[in-house]
Amino acid sequence: MGFKVAVVGATGNVGREMLSILAERGIPAGDVTAVASERSAGGEVSYGEDDVLKVEDLERFDFEGTDIGLFSPGAKVSAIHAPRAAKSGCVVIDNTSHFRMDPDVPLVVPEVNPEAIAHYKKRLIIANPNCSTIQMVVALKPLHDFARIKRVVVATYQSVSGAGREAMDELFNQTRGVYVNDPITKEVFTKQIAFNCIPHIDVFMEDGSTKEEWKMGVETRKILDRDIAVHATCVRVPVFIGHAEAVNVEFERPISVEQARAALKAAPGISVIDRRVDEGYVTPQESAGEDAVFVSRIRRDPTVPHGLGLWVVADNLRKGAALNAVQIAEILMREYLDQSGDVGRRRHIG
Numbered sequence: 001m002g003f004k005v006a007v008v009g010a011t012g013n014v015g016r017e018m019l020s021i022l023a024e025r026g027i028p029a030g031d032v033t034a035v036a037s038e039r040s041a042g043g044e045v046s047y048g049e050d051d052v053l054k055v056e057d058l059e060r061f062d063f064e065g066t067d068i069g070l071f072s073p074g075a076k077v078s079a080i081h082a083p084r085a086a087k088s089g090c091v092v093i094d095n096t097s098h099f100r101m102d103p104d105v106p107l108v109v110p111e112v113n114p115e116a117i118a119h120y121k122k123r124l125i126i127a128n129p130n131c132s133t134i135q136m137v138v139a140l141k142p143l144h145d146f147a148r149i150k151r152v153v154v155a156t157y158q159s160v161s162g163a164g165r166e167a168m169d170e171l172f173n174q175t176r177g178v179y180v181n182d183p184i185t186k187e188v189f190t191k192q193i194a195f196n197c198i199p200h201i202d203v204f205m206e207d208g209s210t211k212e213e214w215k216m217g218v219e220t221r222k223i224l225d226r227d228i229a230v231h232a233t234c235v236r237v238p239v240f241i242g243h244a245e246a247v248n249v250e251f252e253r254p255i256s257v258e259q260a261r262a263a264l265k266a267a268p269g270i271s272v273i274d275r276r277v278d279e280g281y282v283t284p285q286e287s288a289g290e291d292a293v294f295v296s297r298i299r300r301d302p303t304v305p306h307g308l309g310l311w312v313v314a315d316n317l318r319k320g321a322a323l324n325a326v327q328i329a330e331i332l333m334r335e336y337l338d339q340s341g342d343v344g345r346r347r348h349i350g
């Protein structure tokens with residue numbers, strides 16, 4: 001369609017995945033600009049199999065002429081540069097936590113609340129939810145439509161890629177260190193992550209929960225239904241890519257395992273792999289590089305009148321971040337931006 005796209009944070013975990021998804025979707029390299037910090041400006045990043053893009057410095061980058069900005073440079077950087085881009089008419093789809101709870105910024109998962117995109121015009125910013133929220137609400141949506149969810153209790157098993165490139169290096173180096181008897185160095189995580197689990201993601205809040213756990217509740221309510229109660233325990237595990245979640249759901253109305261399975265199978269973006277045999281479920285390692293949210297281990301919870309247990313797995317860099325952002329961009333381009341306007345000066349028609 002000839003839209004100009006800037007990927008901001010292009011050298012990071014999420015940014016590189018965005019570039020690879022844009023290339024897979026056939027967006028020409030000439031329509032995409034890679035933007036990162038001064039540190040990597042002037043270097044190159046791969047774009048698909050055959051192309052490379054030169055990295056531009058965000059501080060000096062002029063968003064005039066860019067239709068869509070896919071942002072993942074960290075919350076503090078987005079706080080400054082997303083409004084600057086929007087001022088030039090560039091619609092920002094931001095992956096950081098900074099704008100998610102802003103009432104003037106839609107928080108969107110295309111399979112769940114695509115209609116919310118219509119509210120982007122107030123600030124020209126759309127927020128991408130947290131990775132653990134995205135995969136959970138994709139799985140909850142068809143179940144909520146069927147039997148109305150009252151309460152969710154979730155424990156997450158989150159991979160280190162969710163904390164950025166340096167976190168992946170830390171798991172690799174610590175794992176190697178354990179085998180060769182080198183001292184363990186901790187920079188990204190507060191405790192050793194190799195051969196361990198850490199029940200602490202983001203900062204602690206006053207009530208004893210962590211901010212990651214708080215995000216899962218407030219974001220689920222903003223996206224899906226403001227009446228759903230969520231209790232989360234978020235845990236970092238020594239997995240490189242792919243988040244898993246053990247989700248316990250309590251409903252208002254009856255729902256059988258068979259009805260839940262049928263509703264999940266019919267819903268967009270979900271792959272149900274649920275055979276009660278060895279290997280009849282999906283693990284995070286198998287989700288890496290995949291687009292779907294996988295649902296396994298669907299079973300009744302007999303401790304409440306209407307309850308189910310589920311195991312939900314997805315690639316946190318794809319559906320949990322980059323893919324979700326690109327899906328939002330596709331809806332914007334298709335339904336809200338003028339297809340015929342001058343490049344970089346699209347009228348907002350939707």
Ligand SMILES: NC(=O)c1ccc[n+]([C@@H]2O[C@H](COP(=O)([O-])OP(=O)(O)OC[C@H]3O[C@@H](n4cnc5c(N)ncnc54)[C@H](OP(=O)(O)O)[C@@H]3O)[C@@H](O)[C@H]2O)c1
Pocket residue numbers: 008009010011012013014015035036037038039040041058059072073074075077095096097129130131161162163164165166316317320321
């Ligand atoms: N990883 C996930 O699963 C996930 C999911 C959802 C949301 N997010 C959010 O997305 C953001 C990035 O995550 P990530 O995993 O991609 O992190 P990352 O691998 O550490 O990459 C950070 C990116 O931001 C760029 N950057 C840092 N400071 C900058 C500055 N001052 N100006 C311009 N660019 C700057 C870096 O560029 P240089 O190479 O130049 O330093 C790099 O491209 C975070 O806010 C994170 O919370 C991540």
